[in-house]
Amino acid sequence: MSAGLGRIFPCRSSSIRATTTTATTQRFTRTQHVHVHTHRRHAALTSTHVRPTAGTVARTSTPAGANPSAHTPFAPFSTSYKPTSSLREAFDAPAASSSRSRYAAASASAPDGLFLYPNLRTPDTFLDSVNAAIARGHLLVERIANAPANGDEEMRKVIKLFDRLSDVLCKVIDAAEVVRCLHPDTHWRQGAERVYEELFSWMNTLNTDPRLYE
Structure with a gap:
């Protein structure tokens, strides 16, 4: 009888070990798949949100099938603006503004x-x-x-x-x-x-x- 039990329990223990190994492998595979999927999604996000440095144009990777116009790179503001005194003259010196003077003369009557x-x-x-x-x-x-x-x-x-x-x-x-x-x-x-x-x-x-x- 002990020999019979010995034959039964080893088989059962082998089956339990095999089941545990399979479940562990499945969990590891599923966990690895989730980590890989999350890593890919994070990589996609970081690759499409790149802040360019001053004076450069950023290149971003666009997924296949996506609209390229939706990922227009940020262009730095131009610093070539030079202030003029025309607006100040229009308010502070009405005679300096020809259009203002013409309007004043025309509207005198x-x-x-x-x-x-x-x-x-x-x-x-x-x-x-x-x-x-x-x-x-x-x-x-x-x-x-x-x-x-x-x-x-x-x-x-x-x-x-x-x-x-x-x-x-x-x-x-x-x-x-x-x-x-x-x-x-x-x-x-x-x-x-x-x-x-x-x-x-x-x-x-x-x-x-x-x-x-x-």
């Missing part, structure tokens, strides 16, 4: 009106627009102030009257703000400054008129 507005043909007509805006504003203010005495129908129009008053004033004062800040001609800027100051002063009197709040 606008035949069709500045912003295509007939009342803005010259700086003097720009000043006249203030008087027209204030005169129209006075009419609207009086109508708003007398609305309670003129019935419910007139009261329902008060909101619209306020909107018209704001439109009359803002059209002129906004144009004056743009011209006094951006126009290249000195006369236009000075005229716009006066327009802005006069109209802004009158708007402040409206803010203190109690009839508009009652």
Whole structure:
């Protein structure tokens, strides 16, 4: 019986050793395959992300079937730029800029009106627009102030009257703000400054008129 057991166990132990060896070999083969695959992927990544040195063009390896335009090498910035003084002259010395001077001379009088507005043909007509805006504003203010005495129908129009008053004033004062800040001609800027100051002063009197709040 012992001889029979001896024959059984050696065979079983040999089978166990063979199974262990096979499993170990399979694990080693699988692990080696994973390491090789990871190494290849890492090598591909490092070969396509090469930072070139200054003054050189980098060459990168492009995988087969890939779009070459997707791996355009980085080109260093050019250092051949030389600053000029034309921009400084345009702002600091308007007469030095020929295009600015031509525009200023052409816009000293606008035949069709500045912003295509007939009342803005010259700086003097720009000043006249203030008087027209204030005169129209006075009419609207009086109508708003007398609305309670003129019935419910007139009261329902008060909101619209306020909107018209704001439109009359803002059209002129906004144009004056743009011209006094951006126009290249000195006369236009000075005229716009006066327009802005006069109209802004009158708007402040409206803010203190109690009839508009009652």
